[in-house]
Amino acid sequence: MRLQQFYKxxxxxxxxxxxxxxxxxxxxxxxxxxxxxxxxxPTPIRVVQVEYPxxxxxxxxxNEPSTLDYTGIYRGKYLEFDAKETQSKTSFPLSNIxxxxxxxxxxxxxxxxxxxxxxxxxxxxxTYLLLGTDLINFTEQYDRxxxxxxxxxxxxxxxxxxxxxxxDYIKIIDRILNTKEVN
Amino acid sequence: MRLQQFYKxxxxxxxxxxxxxxxxxxxxxxxxxxxxxxxxxPTPIRVVQVEYPxxxxxxxxxNEPSTLDYTGIYRGKYLEFDAKETQSKTSFPLSNIxxxxxxxxxxxxxxxxxxxxxxxxxxxxxTYLLLGTDLINFTEQYDRxxxxxxxxxxxxxxxxxxxxxxxDYIKIIDRILNTKEVN
Numbered sequence: 001m002r003l004q005q006f007y008k009x010x011x012x013x014x015x016x017x018x019x020x021x022x023x024x025x026x027x028x029x030x031x032x033x034x035x036x037x038x039x040x041x042p043t044p045i046r047v048v049q050v051e052y053p054x055x056x057x058x059x060x061x062x063n064e065p066s067t068l069d070y071t072g073i074y075r076g077k078y079l080e081f082d083a084k085e086t087q088s089k090t091s092f093p094l095s096n097i098x099x100x101x102x103x104x105x106x107x108x109x110x111x112x113x114x115x116x117x118x119x120x121x122x123x124x125x126x127t128y129l130l131l132g133t134d135l136i137n138f139t140e141q142y143d144r145x146x147x148x149x150x151x152x153x154x155x156x157x158x159x160x161x162x163x164x165x166x167x168d169y170i171k172i173i174d175r176i177l178n179t180k181e182v183n
Numbered sequence: 184m185r186l187q188q189f190y191k192x193x194x195x196x197x198x199x200x201x202x203x204x205x206x207x208x209x210x211x212x213x214x215x216x217x218x219x220x221x222x223x224x225p226t227p228i229r230v231v232q233v234e235y236p237x238x239x240x241x242x243x244x245x246n247e248p249s250t251l252d253y254t255g256i257y258r259g260k261y262l263e264f265d266a267k268e269t270q271s272k273t274s275f276p277l278s279n280i281x282x283x284x285x286x287x288x289x290x291x292x293x294x295x296x297x298x299x300x301x302x303x304x305x306x307x308x309x310t311y312l313l314l315g316t317d318l319i320n321f322t323e324q325y326d327r328x329x330x331x332x333x334x335x336x337x338x339x340x341x342x343x344x345x346x347x348x349x350x351d352y353i354k355i356i357d358r359i360l361n362t363k364e365v366n
Contacts, residue, residue, distance in 0.1 A: 037294045039250070044225040045240065057228065060240040067222065071254055076295030078256040111220045112259030 019085045019120045019127070022166040023070070029165035036170050038072030038079065066100035068115065074173055078113035080104075085120045091146035092119050094139070102139070105132040114176075118159070118169060121149065128156035129172050202268045202303045202310070205349040206253070212348035219353050221255030221262065249283035251298065257356055261296035263287075268303045274329035275302050277322070285322070288315040297359075301342070301352060304332065311339035312355050 030036040044066075049059035068082040084096045097117075108115040115132035130147075134155040138147055157172045213219040227249075232242035251265040267279045280300075291298035298315035313330075317338040321330055340355045 042227040057243040073261040078261040
C-alpha cells in the first residue's frame with residue numbers, strides 16, 4: 001500500500017514536468033538536426049535590489065508573463081507558443097491564458113507570425129496544437145470559461161508522440177505553411 | 184565650473200541610455216502604427232532562493248545573455264538584434280558581443296531569420312545597422328579585436344535620426360527584404 005502510494009505520487013510529480021520536458025527534448029532535436037530554432041524565453045523578473053560588486057540580486061519578484069513561453073524560427077517565419085497541461089478529461093480552462101497573452105497572440109497573428117498553443121490532456125494522454133486564430137475564434141463565439149475537448153478534435157491538430165522528436169509539432173506547422181502558400 | 188561639470192556628467196549619463204530609449208521609442212511607434220512587433224526579451228536571471236508564500240526572490244544572479252536583446256516580427260519574418268553603443272570615434276570593439284551571441288547569430292541566419300546589430304558611435308552621433316552576415320564575414324576575414332568605422336560605411340546602413348520614429352531601422356530591413364525577393 002505504501003509502495004503504491006509512492007508510485008502514485010511519483011507518477012503525478014513527473015506528469016507536471018512531462019510536457020515541458022517533451023518540448024525541450026523536441027526543440028533540442030530540431031536544433032541538432034537543423035530543422036528549427038526554438039527556445040524558451042527567460043522568465044520576466046522585476047529586480048528591486050542588487051548587492052554590488054557581487055551583482056547578487058537580493059530582492060526581486062516574478063512578473064506576470066505578457067508574451068508566450070517559446071519563440072522561434074522555422075523557414076524564416078516567426079513562431080511563438082505556449083505549452084499548457086490540464087488534468088481535465090473534457091475541457092481546457094481558459095484561466096490558463098492571461099489577458100495580456102491573448103492580446104499578444106492577436107498581435108503576433110496580425111504581423112504575419114505563427115502563434116499557437118500546445119495543450120496536453122494529461123489524463124487521456126493526448127496533445128493538441130491549437131492555432132491562435134482558432135483560439136480567438138472560440139473566445140469570440142462562445143462565452144465559456146473552458147474549451148471543450150471536442151473543439152480540439154474539430155479545430156486542433158493531434159500531435160503524434162514518438163521517441164524522437166518526442167512531439168513533432170513542426171510537421172503540423174509545415175503542413176499549415178504549405179496550405180497557406182497554395183491558397 | 185561646477186555647473187559645467189554637472190552638465191557634462193548629465194550629458195554623459197543620458198548618453199548611455201540614449202540608444203536604448205531611442206529603440207524603445209521606435210518600437211512603440213512601430214507597434215502603435217501596426218508596422219512591426221518588436222520587444223525586449225527579459226534579462227536571463229538564475230533564481231537561487233525564493234521566500235514563500237510571498238514569492239519574493241531573495242537570492243538570484245544575472246546570467247550572461249546567449250541570445251540578442253530584441254526579438255520581433257516584420258512581414259511574418261523573424262527578427263533578432265542587439266543595440267550597442269561605443270564612445271570610440273574609429274572602431275567598434277568586438278568584446279561587446281559574447282561568444283554565445285555570435286553562435287546564436289549564425290543560427291538565426293541559417294534558419295532564414297534576420298539577425299543584426301544596431302551600433303551607435305555616440306561621439307560622432309552616427310548609428311548603423313550591420314547585418315549578421317556582414318558581422319560574421321568580418322570576423323572570418325580579419326583577425327581583429329574591433330570593427331573599424333570604415334567597415335560600417337562600406338557594409339553597414341546608416342540609420343536616419345528623426346523625431347518619430349527616432350531610428351527608423353525597419354525601413355532598411357524592408358529594403359533588404361525587397362532585394363532578397365527580387366534576387
